[in-house]
Amino acid sequence: MISEIGSYLSKVWSTTSVIELILWLSCALLILLSRTIFEKIFHLDLKLSSNQTKLKIFRASGLLIIVVLLLNQFIFNSLESGVTKKLIGVIMIAFSGYWATQILQFFIRRQYGNTREIAGEKVISESYNSRFLSLLVGAFIFVFALIGIVQLLGFESLLEASGFIGVIGVVLALTQGSWAPDIISGLIILNSNLVEEGDVIQIDGDNFTARVYRTRLFHTELLDMVNNSRVLIKNAKLRESSIYNLSKFASVRGFRQGLLFKIGYDVSPEAVKAMFQEAYTAASNDESIPIESGHELEIRVGDTGDYAVEWRVYYYTKDMKSVIKTKQLFTEKVLNQSLKAGISLATPDLYERVDAGQD
Structure with a gap:
């Protein structure tokens, strides 16, 4: 046995x-x-x-x-059975083509990609050159693998093989509206360097603040800094949106963060400025609030409305990973100081001043 x-x-x-x-x-x-x-x-x-x-x-x-x-x-x-030999051959060609593409793209990213620190981890991110070369290598390997599979399956003449590949080309041409815009937009985003992996951005205003995690072939992965969740957005849609890159500073001072407070007319401007200045001093002494204490706090009157005076306060920060936390903690400092100074941050009711001697 x-x-x-x-x-x-x-x-x-x-x-x-x-x-x-x-x-x-x-x-x-x-x-x-x-x-x-x-x-x-x-x-x-x-x-x-x-x-x-x-x-x-x-x-x-x-x-x-x-x-x-x-x-x-x-x-x-x-x-x-000769069919099984062809099946093994097809599997081998597809297997070799897939992993040849993955290995070559890995070395292309190492050579031409950008090394960045994202979410505390050093990763090799895509650049325009690495993405373009990866697409080129993938296309070449796909074409050669397709020709090999077609010939293995019995298409002896080059005309038959070319005709089969032509059918694939027609299908790709008819469906290019669903995949080509995202690929082209992704290449444009990588080439412009306006939105890079690791940057903090706002899309279409102040409603959504996120970090760019990775720009992929068809979409971009974002990390929502408020909800701590991942967001996928198509590259074409991202390029069509209004993007505010908070990590690209307009000056060496850093990002200029503005806060809005509505305070009644019964509080003097000197008292309001003193309150904000005390809150700024307390925030500067707090190591958990990464503000640029070397620059003075900017206090301005934004508007004088019917209900209250709109005061705008501006400070600078360079730690964009903590931009949401910095804003929240600084606002808390202002709240604590307002309670100490007896200044209400609530919007007063609408009133009309009338002279005492008027009938």
Whole structure:
């Protein structure tokens, strides 16, 4: 019994090609190292359910290739079917093309990408050159792999292969409206350097403040600084929006943050300025509030409305990762100082001053 099993395994080993052995070993290693590949090479956060799904699909694909190879070795080989050989060839071409693209794009990012610190982690982000070269390499490998698969499946003449590829080209041309704008917009964003990974931006006003996490092929990942969540926005839509890049300072002083307070007419301007100045001094002495204490606090009257005087206070900061926290903590300092000074920050009721002697 043991000798029969040994002879059978020896026969299986003798009929196993080098390509099949390489595929078996590669798929097994990819399944075992899949988590490391996703975290270190693709820089995907596996805490997200969507990335967990991608990891499962990745592992299932490798396992499926192993199963197909085993079926071909132990079952289909006995049938001497040429279809299985073509199937193995197609799998090998697709496998080699995919990983050749990933490996080349990885080295392109290392050579031409930008090294940045995002969310406390140093990552190699895309640049215009790395993204353009990656697209070019991916396109070339896709075309060569497609030609190889077409010829392997029995299209002997170059005319047949070219015709098949032409059909693929027509399909891409008909669907270019759904993918081309995002790719082109992504390249424009990377080339302009207006919005770079790690920058703090506001989109369409003050309603949304986020950090740019990564600019991908079709979309840009943003980190919502208020809700601490990830936001995906299409590259074409991002380029069409009004973007305020808070990390691109107009001067060496840093970002000029403005706060608005409405105070009644019964409080003198001197008392209001003294209150703001005391709050600024307290904020400067607080190490948890990263404001630029070397620059004076700017106190201005924004408007004199019917209800109250609108006072605008401006300070400078360069720590854009904490811009939301800085604004909140400084506002708290103003609130505490207003309570000490007996100055109300509530908007007064509308009133009309009338002379005492008027009937």
